[in-house]
Amino acid sequence: MVFDVFFLQQVINGLSIGCVYALMAIGFTLIFGVLNVVNFAHGEVYTIGAFVGLMVITAMAPPLLAVVPLVLAVGAVSGVGLERIAFRPFRRFTDEASQKSRAMREATLLSSLAVSIVTREIMMHIFGGDMQGIPSGYLLQQPVAIGPIMVASGSLVIFATSAVMLGALQFLLYRTQTGLGIRAVSNNQLGARYVGINTDRTIVTTFAVGSMLGATAGILVGLYDGAISPHMGFAPGVKAFVAMVMGGLSSIPGAVACALLLGVSESIATEFLSSGWKDLITYSLLVITLVFFPQGLFGHGRERA
Amino acid sequence: MRKNAILGAILGAMLATTAVQAADREIVIGYQAPLSGDRSQYGEMFRNAAQIKLEEFNASGKLAGAKVAITFEDSKDDPKEARNIAHKFLDNSKIVGVIGDFSSTVSMAAGEIYAAEKMPQLSQTASHPDFTKLSPWQFRNITTQAFEGPYNADWIIAADKKTAAVIYIQNDWGISALDGFVSGFKAKGGKITATEAFNPGNRDFRSILTKVARQKPDVIYLAMFYEEGAAFAQQREQLGIKIPLYGTSSLYSPKLIELGRESVEGLHLATTFTPDNPDPAVQTFVKEYAARFKSEPGMFAAQAYDAVGIMLDAVAKAGPSVTRESLRDALAATTDYPGVTGATSFDPVTREPAKALAKMMVKDGRFQVVTGP
Numbered sequence: 001m002v003f004d005v006f007f008l009q010q011v012i013n014g015l016s017i018g019c020v021y022a023l024m025a026i027g028f029t030l031i032f033g034v035l036n037v038v039n040f041a042h043g044e045v046y047t048i049g050a051f052v053g054l055m056v057i058t059a060m061a062p063p064l065l066a067v068v069p070l071v072l073a074v075g076a077v078s079g080v081g082l083e084r085i086a087f088r089p090f091r092r093f094t095d096e097a098s099q100k101s102r103a104m105r106e107a108t109l110l111s112s113l114a115v116s117i118v119t120r121e122i123m124m125h126i127f128g129g130d131m132q133g134i135p136s137g138y139l140l141q142q143p144v145a146i147g148p149i150m151v152a153s154g155s156l157v158i159f160a161t162s163a164v165m166l167g168a169l170q171f172l173l174y175r176t177q178t179g180l181g182i183r184a185v186s187n188n189q190l191g192a193r194y195v196g197i198n199t200d201r202t203i204v205t206t207f208a209v210g211s212m213l214g215a216t217a218g219i220l221v222g223l224y225d226g227a228i229s230p231h232m233g234f235a236p237g238v239k240a241f242v243a244m245v246m247g248g249l250s251s252i253p254g255a256v257a258c259a260l261l262l263g264v265s266e267s268i269a270t271e272f273l274s275s276g277w278k279d280l281i282t283y284s285l286l287v288i289t290l291v292f293f294p295q296g297l298f299g300h301g302r303e304r305a
Numbered sequence: 306m307r308k309n310a311i312l313g314a315i316l317g318a319m320l321a322t323t324a325v326q327a328a329d330r331e332i333v334i335g336y337q338a339p340l341s342g343d344r345s346q347y348g349e350m351f352r353n354a355a356q357i358k359l360e361e362f363n364a365s366g367k368l369a370g371a372k373v374a375i376t377f378e379d380s381k382d383d384p385k386e387a388r389n390i391a392h393k394f395l396d397n398s399k400i401v402g403v404i405g406d407f408s409s410t411v412s413m414a415a416g417e418i419y420a421a422e423k424m425p426q427l428s429q430t431a432s433h434p435d436f437t438k439l440s441p442w443q444f445r446n447i448t449t450q451a452f453e454g455p456y457n458a459d460w461i462i463a464a465d466k467k468t469a470a471v472i473y474i475q476n477d478w479g480i481s482a483l484d485g486f487v488s489g490f491k492a493k494g495g496k497i498t499a500t501e502a503f504n505p506g507n508r509d510f511r512s513i514l515t516k517v518a519r520q521k522p523d524v525i526y527l528a529m530f531y532e533e534g535a536a537f538a539q540q541r542e543q544l545g546i547k548i549p550l551y552g553t554s555s556l557y558s559p560k561l562i563e564l565g566r567e568s569v570e571g572l573h574l575a576t577t578f579t580p581d582n583p584d585p586a587v588q589t590f591v592k593e594y595a596a597r598f599k600s601e602p603g604m605f606a607a608q609a610y611d612a613v614g615i616m617l618d619a620v621a622k623a624g625p626s627v628t629r630e631s632l633r634d635a636l637a638a639t640t641d642y643p644g645v646t647g648a649t650s651f652d653p654v655t656r657e658p659a660k661a662l663a664k665m666m667v668k669d670g671r672f673q674v675v676t677g678p
Binding site for chain 1: 341342343344345349475500502503504506507508509511513515516518519535539540542543545564565
């Protein structure tokens with residue numbers, strides 16, 4: 001019998017891992033949506049969040065809720081710094097031709113990749129390549145039994161955080177003046193500039209918000225996983241990227257839905273195939289989506305210059 | 306006349322100094338290991354241990370008239386990098402032998418070039434059965450999975466556990482660990498309920514655990530490294546699964562307990578190195594390593610320490626004018642090298658090391674030697 005309590009447990013396992021992907025995909029998609037370029041350094045912001053969180057925990061042993069605002073602040077600072085180093089230099093040319101040029105987009109993509117590699121290597125030299133354990137009082141690994149199904153407390157925290165982030169972001173984007181600015185820049189950067197929106201400030205705000213979410217994701221996943229390392233951002237970053245593309249590139253709810261879909265598919269695939277196949281499942285889903293839904297599952301068919 | 310004598314003395318002295326300079330030659334050993342990238346923690350341990358052994362050797366005066374140096378290259382655990390390093394080492398005429406690399410895949414990538422160009426290569430950790438089959442120029446001082454797998458299988462069967470699920474990392478080494486264990490376990494009448502591969506870098510084992518738990522095997526056998534092992538044990542605890550864990554020696558590291566805490570309690574594995582071993586050579590090494598690098602050496606550091614020792618002893622045996630050829634023959638003649646991972650001898654035909662394994666389990670938060678099943 002395949003459809004039993006173990007199967008239900010697999011679905012829950014899948015939702016847990018999907019939430020991890022979603023948590024990372026939210027900030028990632030926000031930044032992509034505005035600038036239309038992939039921010040390869042998002043994984044490093046995530047790692048920085050985890051390391052700063054761990055440093056604070058080992059140095060001061062504060063209550064967990066006190067760590068969060070600090071990690072948010074660090075995320076905001078790294079987001080602003082990242083924008084300054086890797087993205088702003090390519091926005092010097094404000095004419096329409098440069099803004100739409102492919103070369104400019106690719107240069108930005110590579111500069112964010114460069115920042116990501118440099119940051120990772122610096123972290124390797126400071127912290128070493130070893131996995132760092134989390135002090136046991138902060139681990140989000142307590143088993144919680146829901147009937148016959150077992151979940152870790154971290155899964156519930158991550159699920160709740162994703163929901164709050166998604167809700168808060170939708171509120172920010174559709175109910176506030178800042179959100180209106182972000183949507184305007186995302187839709188047409190030049191147009192937004194012509195109607196008097198301070199596009200630079202809007203972009204910096206987007207980076208700050210996206211990176212705050214990324215850094216929080218890093219520390220939460222670290223506490224849930226029980227260990228962090230300078231390389232921890234890479235694997236979920238790839239999955240978040242796939243979720244973003246499947247979700248239609250700029251749709252945040254779409255990215256979240258696709259992240260959950262990926263998690264559950266991987267986990268159910270393990271049940272029928274070997275777990276060594278699960279990355280294959282992810283990429284097959286990506287290819288199938290792109291072939292049959294070129295705009296992604298939740299795309300709006302907007303112009304991709 | 307006297308003038309001439311003085312001149313002669315001066316000339317003689319000058320000649321003597323040049324002679325000493327000529328004899329005081331430098332012999333270089335190449336060491337390739339992952340010093341950056343996500344396996345760099347292993348490369349760091351190798352380099353640390355190698356430095357201790359090299360200093361000991363040069364101070365010991367075993368090799369009169371020459372000094373040995375080790376030059377390190379970073380292979381990033383990447384076969385392409387390893388091939389580039391192999392060419393670089395071959396071009397350097399001072400290099401007479403190479404230690405490394407870390408993983409079997411990368412060691413074999415470089416090994417193909419060393420085999421063709423006749424450079425002796427000794428890996429401290431490559432345990433894939435095919436590594437030493439490349440050519441007579443390859444050596445290793447680690448027991449292979451073809452030896453360790455059946456050893457662990459016997460141990461599990463002796464504990465009256467008849468069914469096992471195997472979880473292994475999807476790479477050359479993991480597959481060789483799977484093969485070694487499965488063939489040994491089946492030969493003793495055991496039954497394998499599942500074999501599950503996972504991709505390197507994976508940290509979520511909940512879906513594998515759920516799948517394996519359904520079949521209720523007597524034990525779960527882990528062929529993976531300590532980072533994954535600790536995550537696996539933690540997630541097993543979260544899911545409330547109580548099946549006992551056995552594993553390969555690659556899990557043996559103080560870090561496994563540091564990361565896994567209570568969840569790794571009861572994990573069984575066999576290993577060649579235990580820092581608790583009262584042998585004075587082991588204690589000297591453990592103290593020196595701890596004093597210099599502020600951490601307890603694990604099996605990987607010990608493997609590197611012995612690999613460097615075996616290589617340097619072979620250099621000493623081959624004499625101050627070592628060639629790649631004479632070093633290979635000296636390495637092949639290694640018998641009962643007294644290392645911290647036990648005595649090592651190379652089989653004259655297969656060049657495989659013969660070593661003894663110790664059975665251990667995690668008890669009260671540390672690895673303890675177990676006697677009996």
